[in-house]
Amino acid sequence: MKKINRYSTKTVLWLGVLALAMLAGSCKKNEGYNTEPVSNDKTKPGVITNIKVDNFNGGANITYDLPNSDNILYVLAKYNINDKTARETKSSYYTDTVKVDGFAAVKDYEVTLTVVSRANVSSDPVKVTVHPQTPFYRLIKPTVTITNDFGGVHIEAMNPNRKEVGVILIALDKTTKQLEVADQHYTNTDTIAYSVRGFESEPTQFGVYVTDKFGNLSDTTVVTLTPLFETMLDKSKFSVYRQPSDSEIGYGWNLPYLWDGKTDGYSNGWHTQPGTGKPMQGTFGIGVLTQLSRIKIWERPLEYAFFHGNPKNFTIWGSAKESPADVVLPQSAPGGTVVGDWVNLSNFRYPNPPSGLTPGFTNAADEKFVAAGVDFVFPATAPPVKYLRILVHDTWGKGDVTHLMEVSVYGKPQ
Template sequence: MKKINKYSAKALFSLQILAFVCLLSACKKNEGYNTQPVSTDKTKPDVVTNIKVTNYNGGAFITYNLPNSDNILYVLAQYKINDKTSRETKSSYYTDTVKVEGFATNKPYEVTLYTVSRANVKSDPLTVTVNPDVPYYKLIKPTVSLTTDFGGVHIQALNPNKKEVGVILIAMDNSTQALEVSDQHYTNQDTIDYSVRGFPSEQRKFGVYITDNYGNISDTTLLDITPLFETQLDKTKFTVYRKPSDSEIGYGWDLPYLWDGKIDGYSNGWHTNPGTGKPMQCTFGIGVTAQISRIKIFERPLEYAFFHGNPKNFSWWGSTVDSPQDVVLPQSAPVGAVIGDWVNLGNYRYPNPPSGLQPGFTNQADEKFVLAGVDFLVPATAPAVKYLRLLVHDTWGKGDAAHLMEVTVYGKPQ
């Protein structure tokens, strides 16, 4: 018989252990670590040694030397991140570092380390002190601003490290006479800039705080704010204001259908004529001078949802003069840019299908989303206008024709 050297024997033993672990994994969901005993050796393992701590924002790395034993399975760290929440993290015997995170503030915290054997026997506890730096949610909080907006408030903050945080808006509820959560906005974007609307134009107490993935919350900024007045503009006053640069109409879907209140997808809307190229645009009067707060658009639903000529990227322009002169507007311009008699009110992108499906393979939930319409907010700093121009940059179908079912405009008439 061929003699097996000690290295081959060790490899064979490792393969046997691996096969055993794989067999267990096939029978039970893997939660990241196998806590079932894989050894009959009940000896209490030694503690880790040579502890080093590297702190960072909201957490720390604890590096150590493992005991010299083949019976070690993992290192367990147990700790409290705030007055209420306890956490534990594990690090396998293949590494020499355990990560502890989610601490509520920058102060000393005690972390208890255990070495755990393959028979699920813990070592004696070993206490380590970490001093995490200021957690990111607390770094974001001082940058928060809460200001008045049409029908609500405008929230801004900076998140330069692009961490996952929640921005929570609370507002006084007239029925409960208590501050209730009104909106929850979760993001990892570096710039937080959005509005929450739907409130009457009356003074109300609003507050905003920042939270993280671990349930920590910052202090709350509280302000008494009166939302700006907002109403739906009267569509019976809308008028066609066709100019030479506007797109040709296709299939009889003329501009007045854009404000006739029909969004079912079986009626007519606005449709440009294919083959006439860009720009794909239309121009109309709103019958009053108004500071626009938001424009709700209803794209063509049913099989056209997120497809065909439904706008994907587009801009709204407005004019404050009585009879604005025509001009060919650029396909790209910053918000607030003034070209001739026209000012850029905003550049927009229609949201992706809520289902997450690829355009062209959308489901009924996506069609329902389109039928509900989507609001596109206009900055409160925009001037009051008398005319609107829609400029479609590209469509979901990437063609040279655009279509919409309906437009609803909100704002404050002068």
């Protein structure tokens, strides 16, 4: 691996726009009090005294004593967080501390503090030096790994403090011959793990770096990887392989609707019949023996998002037999478990609503997430199969009925 700090002109411009957008909303903080003049007293306020600095990751808290005056409105801190970006923060006269943050590195930074009166008159400036500890985006960067995956790359990193960061993937553009931004993944989760697909199975130069909400950028790790071959299987070759243990069909939502290409929520999907006592499952053939990479699932959207019969925990079982025998599969089994002609390819859990809202009280962002479909990745150790069985263990609505709108299956046909 090698590390660089150089980007294409297009990438630099993109980063500049991103930084300006973030700074527009964060550089001049309004702490909730009126900054318009509210006094006719033009007396120049005194300066703060007894200054103390408490450094933390990427910033510092500066405490002080205010001058003895009833005409003070706030304390203003001005500072540069890197070579390009200036910030300012304010702290009202009700407190004795101002927070300065967003610093890019572990080094001395100068902060200028002034007292501002109710008549908008500033005191003489007082300069103080802060020395922030390692910013979180820099702590996260050494944990980043990038490896080849089906159709692209897989990226992992650790963010134990759950800070808002962006993991940015760049890739060599065949047209510009430059490393261009290929994906932007913004998150505050403690464990970062995701895949970016859509690349050819050929040696490709990739790079990854970490950014924070202040526009700071880590160094970039660049590697050359060859994505594993992946293709979406031809759904015209899918077929129902109904077995005695499969669920009864409810409301005319037959299994073939799972691969008719319709995900809008107004068309039919697959829907089981409630009250039968059977497992919530369906079995179908995928037409060709395939080393599976992932399955993309569209649950029932709109008012059903994260609700009713949409699967929450489920297992995908597979079989390589030409005519696999039916068997009642366990509701709980580790991945790789073999039961009769069937192998547990992987156990999955549908993600929680991105909004963080209680399921059943979702918003437009959650509905957009559902409408886009969700990828569930199979382990590389999963064997090639020709038949799939979806076994739903429980649903968001906690009932005995399940439904889905569509599935797409990806992998490498044998």
